[in-house]
Amino acid sequence: MEKIRKNIGLLFVVIFTSAFGQEATNETLVTEVSVKDSVVAKRMKLDGIAAVIGDYVILDSDIEKTLVDLRNQGASTEDVTHCQLLGKLMEDRLYAHQAVQDSLLVSDDQVNATSDRQIQQLVQQVGSMEKVLKFYKKPDIESFRTELFEINKLRILSEKMQTEITKDVEVTPEEVRQFFYRIPEEERPIFGAELEIAQIVKQPKAPEAEVQKIIDRLKRIKQDVEENGSSFRIKAVLNTRDEPSRANGGFYTVTRQTPFVKEFKDVAFSLREGEISEPFETQYGYHIIMVEKIRGREVDLRHILMIPEIPDSAMKEAAKELDSIRNQLLDGKYTFAEAAQNFSDEKETRNDGGVLRNPIDFGSRFELTKMDPTLYNQIRDLKDNEISRPLREDDPRGGAPKFKIMKITNRYDEHKADFAQDYLKIQELALREKQYKAIKEWMDEHIEDTYIHVDAENRDCDFANNWVKE
Structure with a gap:
């Protein structure tokens, strides 16, 4: 081993x-x-x-x-x-x-x-x-x-x-089984303490008028590039809210495996070279994409991200709504999984009862020593089955914050590898x-x-x- x-x-x-x-x-x-x-x-x-x-x-x-x-x-x-x-x-x-x-x-x-x-x-x-x-x-x-x-x-x-x-x-499953049982029992790996975590998220919404203003701005940029030959790269430098790509004019090379949200990749891979998308929404805001080059499974593209302004009143309302959901959970009106399915705005976890997935292996467990620092700080003081008060989480890209309540649903102590329990690892x-x-x-x-x-x-x-x- x-x-x-x-x-x-x-x-x-x-x-x-x-x-x-x-x-x-x-x-x-x-x-x-x-x-x-x-x-x-x-x-x-x-x-x-x-x-x-x-x-x-x-x-x-x-x-x-x-x-x-x-x-x-x-x-x-x-x-x-x-x-x-x-x-x-x-x-x-x-x-x-x-x-x-x-x-x-x-x-x-x-x-x-x-x-x-x-x-x-x-x-x-x-x-x-x-x-x-x-x-x-x-x-x-x-x-x-x-x-x-x-x-x-x-x-x-x-x-x-x-x-x-x-x-x-x-x-194959058989190859996994053979791999595991080839390891002498005394040499099998030790896996650290792990947690399973669930959350319910409320995403404050921008007013419809603000959303339409952003969509109209993106449409004008698209029109200016297509009809007047303006530079998409310069437009991105001047307008995008995606700070990591701003200096390079919104440029990314993406494949189907690139860890971008599905909506973004679906649009990117639907375009021809030189084509600019219509404005579309992701959890980060509203985008347009221009494809520069298609090389087999890779796409070179530029994009512009714009984020509607969200008033303080909408953010206060999101936190207040979560506090109400938390009280109903404490009163036993719903299970956490039921509340996530009924009330959470985060579609990635909503239908899974709010369970978070580890981006490393897409399993439900997070090893404490390898946990993202932001996530660790959010749950480090939570006891098992305790429900946190509403937490604010800011978007590192500069987008709107979201609010959430969290719960540790399972805790696994440090242990020697077990074939059934640790199959994904x-x-x-x-x-x-x-x-x-x-x-x-x-x-x-x-x-x-x-x-x-x-x-x-x-x-x-x-x-x-x-x-x-x-």
Whole structure:
């Protein structure tokens, strides 16, 4: 079991660092001799080259930067070795190299959108752009953006390739059973304390006149772009309330698996290239979408989000209504599940008796040590079967707040894995093991087919993969 855990950890940990692959520069002497359809590349180390994977060069300094960045992020590096870091960097570059060979391309807009979101998050965390630049020892924002672009492009290519490798990997119930009973009983995993949580939500409503005003504004933008050739990107920068995408003109790349609400994805995948949707509603507000590019299962799009203003009176009314529902629950007039089905505005949980679903495995349990901090703070003082007073939850995107009452419906103490009780978690472990095997087979095959050079100083590393091709 310990080996499985280590393999899964190495496979799925993504290191967000300043170490990134570089094209061969004047630090690398490259001589290419064409022989029929193949190219034999002889590469000589001049200054600190740890390894070469296809067109990617890994410098010794990249490994050191990775280690420093892991420490800066608060990760424990006590058991992390130079060879392990080099092996992980080589894996990432092999994925990225093969992604390019297989035409799994990444648009610059997608990479820039990711970088912009990261910069916004960093600024929010430390307080200013100047502090961010000082922390990362960058002279200006452009040099920081350039480095982030290279990091994110390689990371996204690597993730695309891994997704492509594992997209068709599934496990049957019988495979899950065999996986579990292969683990000796004394080595079966321990699962931490878990909770099941239910909630009833009231979403304050904007007046109809305010909603119509927002819809009319979105229609005018759509008309201006379609009839006058105005830039949708600029319109998004000026108008959208979706702060994470504002700087990039509302840009996202989405697939059916992207964790956006269903209504948004349904509209996105119903449009042709260049088409702009009619205004539509999600839980976040009102949107229009313009599709820029369709690449198989991926769609590059821009969107504008507008949020109707909600008066204080509507928010007070929502809280008051929840307080009334709570009193009826305490009086035994309804069960919590019945009240959720009858009164909750949150359709994702309403028909399930208000039960929250864990976004990690879509099960009903939340492990305390892995719970989202906001959710934990909402329920940490609740006793079993106690019903909270109305709580206000603000929308991080700047939308209207919602109000809710919550209840802990079940509590599970820390325990050794049980096949029936913990089936979903065991299924996930079995799937990851099967994905790991698929990736290992892919890795072995493509190491043989790719130009790889490991510097003499690193050839004695006990790599998980056959990088030195012995």
